[in-house]
């Protein structure tokens with residue numbers, strides 16, 4: 295099993311992640327509360343209340359962990375393609391796989407990575423939703439002191455299965471949308487690259503950015519639900535399941551709720567995935 299794809303996925307995931315984290319914090323806040331008027335209002339409030347550090351809450355953990363998750367995604371994707379088309383990454387430019395093969399490999403990658411991502415994503419969302427400013431003498435203590443403390447508290451209060459809260463919704467969100475992600479990337483690259491050649495850096499950047507936006511736009515409805523399922527359980531259980539969460543969210547806030555955070559998701563997705571794909575492609579070319 296070729297391992298370079300895993301390493302390239304790890305490094306490129308980490309680079310993309312740091313760049314996108316401030317966008318991600320705003321998104322999680324917008325999706326979880328109704329008290330903000332929009333992206334700008336949310337950003338200004340975070341800055342005033344919590345300083346620049348507020349945007350980077352909960353980042354250290356994802357940098358280490360989600361980078362691993364990205365490595366699982368790209369590694370599984372590439373190895374599934376190898377299994378079904380018998381071509382390595384290097385051979386695929388000359389013998390491109392069909393879009394169906396790409397879609398299947400993306401879905402399998404998405405399915406596997408969802409379960410690796412679930413506990414890390416849960417901890418990230420819980421930490422990002424703590425609105426207290428950084429601990430100062432005399433100020434109220436936030437519930438979780440950091441990722442490890444958050445993990446231990448979840449284990450104690452919600453049991454081991456608590457760490458997988460939202461995992462099913464995450465899997466539903468990521469399986470099809472990561473299929474879409476890789477198909478969009480491949481499609482864009484092929485449109486702008488002469489047959490048999492490697493795509494240029496600009497093509498890779500734009501293809502990665504567009505793939506990120508397309509997959510995030512399609513993933514946003516279930517992203518909102520996932521976020522709510524993850525916050526559930528903190529103060530007693532509110533939702534009976536995914537469907538119940540969907541129905542009660544729509545009843546209370548209208549169908550627009552499914553697109554809460556879509557603009558910020560897209561704004562974040564472009565740079566993150568442009569950098570992720572560019573570094574991934576270049577690392578593999580460099581090693582190959």
Ligand SMILES: C[N+](C)(C)CCCC[C@H](N)C(=O)O
Nearest residue numbers: 468471472509510513563566
């Ligand atoms: C499938 N879905 C759109 C949910 C995720 C796509 C993940 C791509 C990248 N790691 C990122 O964080 O943007």
